Amino acid sequence: MTKYLEINEDAYTPMHFAQKVFSYILKEFPTQQISFDFPEKVKGNEEEIVRMLCDELADTFRMYGSPREIVENVKKFTNFPENWRHLGLEEDTYQTNPMIYRSLKNEKYLCKSDLFPILQNMVFGGMNEFINVMAIFLKSQEPSDCMEFVRFDEKVLEEIAAELSAESWQKQVNISPMELFQEMSNLSLEEYFEKTEKMIGGEWNPKKSLRVQMDFRKMRMLSPEVPILFVMTTTYHMQRSGIEPLRRIIKKHPEWFLPYSETGINNIPTVRLLEDGDQRFVLKAELSNAIGVRLDSEDDGNLLFTVGLEEVLRKYGTKKIEVNTFIRYPIVRTKHRGVPIKGATPSKEFFILAVDAFFEFFRSLTIGLKMFQNTDFSRFSLAFHELEKYFKPNCKTPYFIRTDSIDSMKKIVEMFRGEAKGEKSVRNAKPDGFTIQDLKNELKHLELVETFPEIEEHAEVIYEHVNKVKNERYLRTCDLFDAIEYCQLICILNRLPNLKMFLHNQNGCGRVIGYKCERCEKKEIQKTSDVKNSTKNLKIENSNESVLNQYSQLALSVPEACEKCSESSKTLKETESELKISQDQEKKMHQKVTNTEKELSDLKKEHEIRLMSEAKKKEEFAEMKEELNSEKEKNQKKEEEILKASKENEELQKTILKLTAENETNERVIQKLLDRITNLSISNQKTDKINEKTIEESTATASITSKNAPPVIDCLICSNQIKSGEEIIRCPLCKRRFHSNCAFKWLKDHTQCPACNGDLPGI
Structure with a gap:
């Protein structure tokens, strides 16, 4: 059955997905007709499509992070019923999977x-x-x-x-x-x-x-x-x-x-139970349709008001509305946009929470329109006063604003803008991130310090937070956009008390990085004061208990004959009874306070243990980091030694190759000399008549080829006989003969003649 709840991947079209991406970005950012071919398949290639869009329109997508982050946010933003109608995609196929919702009874x-x-x-x-x-x-x-x-x-x-x-x-x-x-x-x-x-x-x-x-x-x-x-x-x-x-x-x-x-079918109407964190509320218009009583008199074409679930159950219980008719419907938001919801039947419009509309609206003003660069902020006072019909300061329950009302609000502010002054764009962060000083320099570059002289005071807290929650190793350009946006927003809130009240009443204070809400701080102080006062009252009640006991004993000792005393005794008994009830309640309260204090104490101990554990982990991590750095330095030194040895080895190899080449050359020269000596020896035998005595005396220096009695001469190096016709070499000092190969090998390791031990510098 689930196969019908999943869109076939062949139904997805690249241009449809690209239009979804464009619907997510600020309208003030430039777009253009796409001039390149997308992959045929969309499913699995979403990041590639976004990467192509980013390459084509780099400036448009700088504030939105990596292609992966953009894909995640776009899918989340466009996943709601009738999204095609809101995004203007009526000519294409359905490309969003249907969702299953559950009632409070889990149906x-x-x-x-x-x-x-x-x-x-x-x-x-x-x-x-x-x-x-x-x-x-x-x-x-x-x-x-x-x-x-x-x-x-x-x-x-x-x-x-x-x-x-x-x-x-x-x-x-x-x-x-x-x-x-x-x-x-x-x-x-x-x-x-x-x-x-x-x-x-x-x-x-x-x-x-x-x-x-x-x-x-x-x-x-x-x-x-x-x-x-x-x-x-x-x-x-x-x-x-x-x-x-x-x-x-x-x-x-x-x-x-x-x-x-x-x-014409009688059906029990359903009501969306809208869930935003720990808040649970319903649209007054939908509740009115369910119980047949009009509660949405405050609603108009632009706003939808709500009522909390607890108040609904308290006022109407299960007589007029069944618990099962509440359909749990989560409020979803991405980093830059609130996901729209359809208005109550018979509405055709789409809405987002007023607090989400607030952030989208000011993101368009500060980043998209660059409204506050080098201008006089006071010129916008009347415009922001007009916006209070959308951002209601005194409304303490969540309510919704129609999505296209944001464009209407922007037009109101633009009327008071004055002449455009060639606003500057946020520059790209460096590849290794940006520093707090870079952020301050960027605020000056954008001329925001002219409009908000105190803006740099907020930079450090915002920078620390942005650096803490960054998604990659270094702070990126998208993080710089976030920091600049929040710096401006804090300055604007501090100038508009009614907007501050609106944001507080709509539980949006914590979403502004570095912003301090006085009302939130007073609320926390009041809670702490209430706890202290309850403890103090318990102590006073305990001291009064002993006084009442004394009066009780005195009344019991009075004679019964006295009517006044009897009445007083009766009154006292009634008082004692009330006191007893009060004491029981006080004991229960005291027990609750004791339990609460114990829980707080236990939580404090756990927190201290956790802090100690974290501190210990930090120390261990620091030690590990130090060891790692030390090991890294050692490895680096070893790598340097290996590199040095490698270079030396390379030089040695080159020397060996050079010497080998020289040796080969020397061998050829020696061989040529041996050949010449042999030829000369043979020539001398043919031309000179040498007597036998002369031959015997010159045995060590001449070649013997006598036919009658050839002398036997041994090579001292290999101890083998030198035969006729073998290549020889002789010592220039003692004239002793050796095999040429034996002599060459000998000369590789020695510099002296093996016969006379004389130095052989010329060989």
């Missing part, structure tokens, strides 16, 4: 207006090509002045879904396709669109007409080779086949889809 209820997106969810899948037309039809059938509830009955919804599923779309049209084809053949394209709009019904505007034309053109593009007359006939036939079953379902279940006043 489930649906708002009647949420039944229409449920019907859209039921037909989705069989009529996807024409889902926009189906939605336009359903919105035309949705009553504009109805805020009523029905019990959530899964069985009835299943029956409706079965009816829509069982009916054949093609059989729902009374006219045959051939007759329809002949009818369409006589129509121009413009006349065809007029006929389609008439079939769908409801009031039409250019946006809705354009949507129908776009859907037709899509069908035309799917089969461009098909004659346009055939496309017209098929499209009209399919659209009507989808609309007619929906029309019959609505007619069959009027108690679900129409106001009770139009159905």
Whole structure:
């Protein structure tokens, strides 16, 4: 059953979501026609869409935070019944999930207006090509002045879904396709669109007409080779086949889809129990409809007044109104906007709490219109006096203001603005955040110190709070906007006593950062004084008890014969009886005070323990932080040593490569020298006649190739015989021969000849 309470993700459109985003931001911020392509799918890509909007309109979105924060706030702000009507999105599909509400007896209820997106969810899948037309039809059938509830009955919804599923779309049209084809053949394209709009019904505007034309053109593009007359006939036939079953379902279940006043059905009226924190109240207009007694005489076109739940139950109990008729309806607000609610039936308007309207209104003045930059504040005195018909100083119960009244209030103030002076914009915060001095510099840059000379005095408290509640590591531009807004708001409140009284009576003082309300402080002082006085009175009553006991004993000792004494005794007994009752009450009160003091004492101890625990945790955290910093420094030193060693190793590698290259070069030079020596030795053997004695004497310095008796010469390095034809090298000092490879290896580690131990500087 829950599948009908969730909008199909294919019904979401990017432009619809973008319009929701624009409805959230201040009207004074610039917007423009979107010139880029959004992702095809909206669900899961909301942040990407917002990021694209932020890139396109950077200045517009600076005060609203990251794309994730914007998406969260926009979804929250636009999630209420009939949001499409309030946001002007009548040409698109329903794109907000219906909500289930609960009564005080925990029974489930649906708002009647949420039944229409449920019907859209039921037909989705069989009529996807024409889902926009189906939605336009359903919105035309949705009553504009109805805020009523029905019990959530899964069985009835299943029956409706079965009816829509069982009916054949093609059989729902009374006219045959051939007759329809002949009818369409006589129509121009413009006349065809007029006929389609008439079939769908409801009031039409250019946006809705354009949507129908776009859907037709899509069908035309799917089969461009098909004659346009055939496309017209098929499209009209399919659209009507989808609309007619929906029309019959609505007619069959009027108690679900129409106001009770139009159905003739006797139904117990429901009343929204509006919940804002610990406050619970109802609209006087809705309560009047429920009990048949008019209580909303104060209401006008712009304001709706309320009455607390406790007062309702005390005055009317359950005789005129059942507890089950109270539908719990939470008041929701985002960081920058209050979520609207629909007025009581038969209202067509949307409202927000007066205190939420107050903050939205002054946010538009201070940030959007930049009203108070370098101006004379006194010029607005008369304007703010006029606003007291909206922001009522003496009203102590919550009440609502119509949403479009905020625009009317802004126009009143703008009349007293005077000539615009080229107001300056808030500059961007630095990547690593902004300081208290940066905030003060920004107040001067915006020339707010000219209008409010004391404004910098509020900067420190506001900066401390903004820094405490920031959502990211560093303070951002959106945090700077918040700080500047609250600095101005405190200065304005301190100049307008009636606005201060309004804010106090509507429980909004705590929402202004850094603001001190004298009435709230007096209230706290009075509470403390009342507790002290009650304790003091208990002590006085205890002291009087002993005096009364003495008089009681004296009366008992008087003889019974005296009538006056008897009467006095009787009077005294009655007094004693009253005193006893009073004492019992006093004891109970004393016990309550004792228990309260004990609870306060226990809470104080718990608070002290908690503070000690927090202090201890802070110390441990500081120690851990210090250890972490120490470890971080050690790691940093190690990293530096590793980096240094790495550099040294790199230099060493370079040196090794250089030496290796030089060694290879030296080896080639040595080999060439050996080759030359060998060639010279062979040449000498051929050209010179050396006797055997000379050969024997020069055994260590000459190459022996005698055919008769070649001498045997060993290499001292490897101890192997030097054979004829092997490459050799000899010591320039002692002329002893060695294998050239052995000599090269020897020279890598030694500088002396292995035979004569002489230094070999030339080798």
